[in-house]
Amino acid sequence: MTKLTAQELNHYKNKGYISPVDALTSIEAKEIRDEIEKIEKNWPKALEGINRNYVHLISPVFNKVCLNKNILDAVESIIGKNILICGTTLFIKNPKEKGFVSFHQDAKYIGLEPHNWVTVWVAITDANEKNGCMRMLPGSHKENLKHHEENFDENNLLTRGQTIKNISLDKTEPVILKAGQMSLHHPKIVHGSSLNHSDDRRIGFVIQSYIGSNVDQVLGKMYVQKARGEDKYKYHEYSNIPTELMGRKEVISQNKANEELSKIFYFKSEKIGKY
Numbered sequence: 001m002t003k004l005t006a007q008e009l010n011h012y013k014n015k016g017y018i019s020p021v022d023a024l025t026s027i028e029a030k031e032i033r034d035e036i037e038k039i040e041k042n043w044p045k046a047l048e049g050i051n052r053n054y055v056h057l058i059s060p061v062f063n064k065v066c067l068n069k070n071i072l073d074a075v076e077s078i079i080g081k082n083i084l085i086c087g088t089t090l091f092i093k094n095p096k097e098k099g100f101v102s103f104h105q106d107a108k109y110i111g112l113e114p115h116n117w118v119t120v121w122v123a124i125t126d127a128n129e130k131n132g133c134m135r136m137l138p139g140s141h142k143e144n145l146k147h148h149e150e151n152f153d154e155n156n157l158l159t160r161g162q163t164i165k166n167i168s169l170d171k172t173e174p175v176i177l178k179a180g181q182m183s184l185h186h187p188k189i190v191h192g193s194s195l196n197h198s199d200d201r202r203i204g205f206v207i208q209s210y211i212g213s214n215v216d217q218v219l220g221k222m223y224v225q226k227a228r229g230e231d232k233y234k235y236h237e238y239s240n241i242p243t244e245l246m247g248r249k250e251v252i253s254q255n256k257a258n259e260e261l262s263k264i265f266y267f268k269s270e271k272i273g274k275y
């Protein structure tokens with residue numbers, strides 16, 4: 001059991017995130033990296049743009065991560081025992097590229113209400129200050145949703161380049177993880193990440209997010225999968241479970257889900273971004 005300890009849970013409640021928590025073994029993390037690199041080699045566009053989302057629908061290996069017991073035990077400590085998986089995203093920063101993530105709050109544009117949900121960031125490679133790990137502004141989850149400027153910067157890995165301005169870096173805390181460890185963060189915590197200055201990739205497999213079955217999608221439609229417990233609310237449509245890497249059925253499911261996701265991401269947006 002890796003249920004969060006009382007101390008870890010207090011950290012989450014006070015600061016809005018908890019890390020590091022053990023999730024996968026380093027061998028399992030390497031298997032995920034291999035799966036990513038196999039897809040990139042054989043289907044070069046398959047993880048690009050909007051396709052970096054709902055990746056658990058195209059690969060049984062990714063899907064298995066979402067059902068990992070260590071992860072679900074920790075998630076259960078935060079949102080309770082009725083857990084749905086409602087999305088995954090790969091956040092990859094390659095060396096020498098200029099990718100960054102501006103400071104933002106996840107709850108701003110995602111339409112998941114109430115905020116009984118949590119995002120799990122699983123490190124597939126080590127994540128540290130050199131390669132642009134996430135940084136959290138502790139306690140910011142207790143504040144309201146903030147104004148975000150929509151900059152659509154082409155190196156910003158967020159959909160609209162949504163940015164909360166004037167966050168002082170020295171008030172933020174780095175989320176340093178070894179490959180296989182995870183962090184869990186609150187829908188309203190202010191967080192972001194900077195450039196990768198290392199010689200290797202920085203890869204996060206992000207379950208975005210685990211939601212309690214009482215959480216509805218108020219801006220559109222999301223496809224879910226049951227992770228644990230009961231879904232007595234039945235707010236969402238269920239996705240197919242992948243049985244084959246990049247099979248026809250799998251790709252159709254991902255495309256359908258991403259088409260709906262795009263409508264949520266760009267709800268009332270003046271422009272459509274890269275993702």
Ligand SMILES: O=C(O)CCC(=O)C(=O)O
Pocket residue numbers: 091101106119121132133134191192193204206208
């Ligand atoms: O991977 C990153 O650097 C940022 C990811 C992020 O913003 C998130 O998981 O909510």
